Amino acid sequence: MTESISFVESFKQTQYQVAGNGKRNMQVLKEVFEQVDGQQESDIYGNGQIIESFQEKMATYLGKESAVFFPSGTMAQQIALRIWCDEKGVKKVAYHPLSHLEIHEEDGLKELHHIDTVLLGDEAGLIGLEDVLNLDQEIACLLLELPQREIGGQLPDYKTIVEISEYCKANGIRLHLDGARLFEILPHYQKSAAEICGLFDSVYISFYKGIGGLAGAILAGDKEFTQQSKVWKRRHGGDLISLYPYILSSNYYFEKRISKMELYYENAIELAMLFNSCPSIQTKPTVPVSNMFHVHISQPKEQLEAVLKEVYYKTGVGLTSYLKETNQSTYSFEVSIGDQYNSIPKDKLDEVFQLLKVKLK
Amino acid sequence: MTESISFVESFKQTQYQVAGNGKRNMQVLKEVFEQVDGQQESDIYGNGQIIESFQEKMATYLGKESAVFFPSGTMAQQIALRIWCDEKGVKKVAYHPLSHLEIHEEDGLKELHHIDTVLLGDEAGLIGLEDVLNLDQEIACLLLELPQREIGGQLPDYKTIVEISEYCKANGIRLHLDGARLFEILPHYQKSAAEICGLFDSVYISFYKGIGGLAGAILAGDKEFTQQSKVWKRRHGGDLISLYPYILSSNYYFEKRISKMELYYENAIELAMLFNSCPSIQTKPTVPVSNMFHVHISQPKEQLEAVLKEVYYKTGVGLTSYLKETNQSTYSFEVSIGDQYNSIPKDKLDEVFQLLKVKLK
Numbered sequence: 001m002t003e004s005i006s007f008v009e010s011f012k013q014t015q016y017q018v019a020g021n022g023k024r025n026m027q028v029l030k031e032v033f034e035q036v037d038g039q040q041e042s043d044i045y046g047n048g049q050i051i052e053s054f055q056e057k058m059a060t061y062l063g064k065e066s067a068v069f070f071p072s073g074t075m076a077q078q079i080a081l082r083i084w085c086d087e088k089g090v091k092k093v094a095y096h097p098l099s100h101l102e103i104h105e106e107d108g109l110k111e112l113h114h115i116d117t118v119l120l121g122d123e124a125g126l127i128g129l130e131d132v133l134n135l136d137q138e139i140a141c142l143l144l145e146l147p148q149r150e151i152g153g154q155l156p157d158y159k160t161i162v163e164i165s166e167y168c169k170a171n172g173i174r175l176h177l178d179g180a181r182l183f184e185i186l187p188h189y190q191k192s193a194a195e196i197c198g199l200f201d202s203v204y205i206s207f208y209k210g211i212g213g214l215a216g217a218i219l220a221g222d223k224e225f226t227q228q229s230k231v232w233k234r235r236h237g238g239d240l241i242s243l244y245p246y247i248l249s250s251n252y253y254f255e256k257r258i259s260k261m262e263l264y265y266e267n268a269i270e271l272a273m274l275f276n277s278c279p280s281i282q283t284k285p286t287v288p289v290s291n292m293f294h295v296h297i298s299q300p301k302e303q304l305e306a307v308l309k310e311v312y313y314k315t316g317v318g319l320t321s322y323l324k325e326t327n328q329s330t331y332s333f334e335v336s337i338g339d340q341y342n343s344i345p346k347d348k349l350d351e352v353f354q355l356l357k358v359k360l361k
Numbered sequence: 362m363t364e365s366i367s368f369v370e371s372f373k374q375t376q377y378q379v380a381g382n383g384k385r386n387m388q389v390l391k392e393v394f395e396q397v398d399g400q401q402e403s404d405i406y407g408n409g410q411i412i413e414s415f416q417e418k419m420a421t422y423l424g425k426e427s428a429v430f431f432p433s434g435t436m437a438q439q440i441a442l443r444i445w446c447d448e449k450g451v452k453k454v455a456y457h458p459l460s461h462l463e464i465h466e467e468d469g470l471k472e473l474h475h476i477d478t479v480l481l482g483d484e485a486g487l488i489g490l491e492d493v494l495n496l497d498q499e500i501a502c503l504l505l506e507l508p509q510r511e512i513g514g515q516l517p518d519y520k521t522i523v524e525i526s527e528y529c530k531a532n533g534i535r536l537h538l539d540g541a542r543l544f545e546i547l548p549h550y551q552k553s554a555a556e557i558c559g560l561f562d563s564v565y566i567s568f569y570k571g572i573g574g575l576a577g578a579i580l581a582g583d584k585e586f587t588q589q590s591k592v593w594k595r596r597h598g599g600d601l602i603s604l605y606p607y608i609l610s611s612n613y614y615f616e617k618r619i620s621k622m623e624l625y626y627e628n629a630i631e632l633a634m635l636f637n638s639c640p641s642i643q644t645k646p647t648v649p650v651s652n653m654f655h656v657h658i659s660q661p662k663e664q665l666e667a668v669l670k671e672v673y674y675k676t677g678v679g680l681t682s683y684l685k686e687t688n689q690s691t692y693s694f695e696v697s698i699g700d701q702y703n704s705i706p707k708d709k710l711d712e713v714f715q716l717l718k719v720k721l722k
Contacts, residue, residue, distance in 0.1 A: 025401055026401045075598025214603050234435070235435075236599075237436025242569075
């Protein structure tokens, strides 16, 4: 019954999914616009009430002097690093070997901005204070990604960030926060966004991860910095005549989900524990520090897919739509908790993990 | 009565406006999404039915092998020029002194792509075949903007484009079309978009000029070219997870207005004639060759504003919201005809120009 369809198809047929906020379909924008006043004016090339008020709101939330809305984080972060490099006259920055800029942006930073990079720390771990102290090259900026997404969303302890921040400040190194998932780590640190951002010179946040919006990003810092970022936004082709579909949806889903980050975090801890109770399964981190974690399973792929398909079919609960080979016949997938987790009946979830325990033996 | 409010405010209070398709407000997007099926899936990073089918549709319309949707023309055109420069190993292109890339993009082409430019032809006129023949520097690409917006939307005769195209082909120069207003010139040339685009190696078109969409652009060419453009789109930060608000609105307003370009063109000719019948007024071009023209008025600014405010107040018809100083106490503004022109009662329009003739004497 389940063998005739593909793995991804079997996932698509499930009634419930453990991760995410639901399908990325047109309804996401329709829901926002059903309550928008059609007479409200568009933003025009970065100006107008609609963009300015959201920028101000986010600047306040992040405790920064100023904020600029960008269509994407890729654009915002390259620009942040470029500004800091130009300021110092040093075209070199440091970040984690699995930074978004290093592996997902087709080398935009190098190809467009001619900025060299130092890959700091071990691929499988976090950047530590030692790594920063041992830097043997002059850099203009250090980028920290909190949480470090590609290793399951791990976090340094707060003290480490403070120490790195102090060191950078004392040594003329700008510190930039890749806060694509900043909202999602606040419950773990028990800090406000402004407290964390206070340790950084510039900050980028995203609205389509935990917030579940359409797309869009905010880059924040002092006024001189954001003013320069607007010039670069124009150069990148990001200063659209109208960005309001992204601004309005970012604001709408920010209001809808910002207070749920604590819940997502607790859900992630619970779900990771369930995964870790199964043979051959280990999550990274073992105890999540945000709404996300990675699930690693040591099983041959064919066998694993068959087990998961059976689970999906029998319980109607989908765990993942893909399996990524990590190393030596270990397969992994990412889980980011959103609204969907809480819609799964508890007995369904129990059934999933009872079945997994039996089948993965 | 009219003196107490600003010029722009007096314009905003008019019931009718001669130019454009109406207010740039949220209704523009709401109208599109009222009929969209919420269950339709989003595009995901440039993939998915919604983006691929629109790209194919536009490739066919333009007679090109392939097309890529971009958030902006600024991004699309820089990328086109970069690809042609890299292909030839020559980082130099030529375009008109008032090209969008030269005056509206904060030098993105130079700052991001390190491409040098040759400004071809006279600022007040069009690039002619002579200008191309007399090029004394090696260039990778020549960009032609049809119509040349900053001089009122002027066009060379079709034969000139053909000759320039043939010369470029014979001399290893890529020819790129800035077709931000390509739809709008088809009635004048009595050519299809594909016929015109056949003269160019790459083409950019926009969806928020005559089409009146939200934002967004298409870049078209052969497959190898568009494939490369996708890599650069990612580098620029334009490969958003969801571009569908722009794609759907582009498609919607394309369908709504593409057949009206002939009407807009005829309206522009009529309206320009009315302007030219007034003392102190001259349009550029005298007879429009698209839906647009510039209006130049030789009058002291204060006096001119007072006259226009009176016209707006008495007739309820707005002609422009701004006046730009051109030279020696000549002021100008741009008119691009859209849906609004035809909603103005004919007697209102007569009243406007009767009044202007008297007041500008």
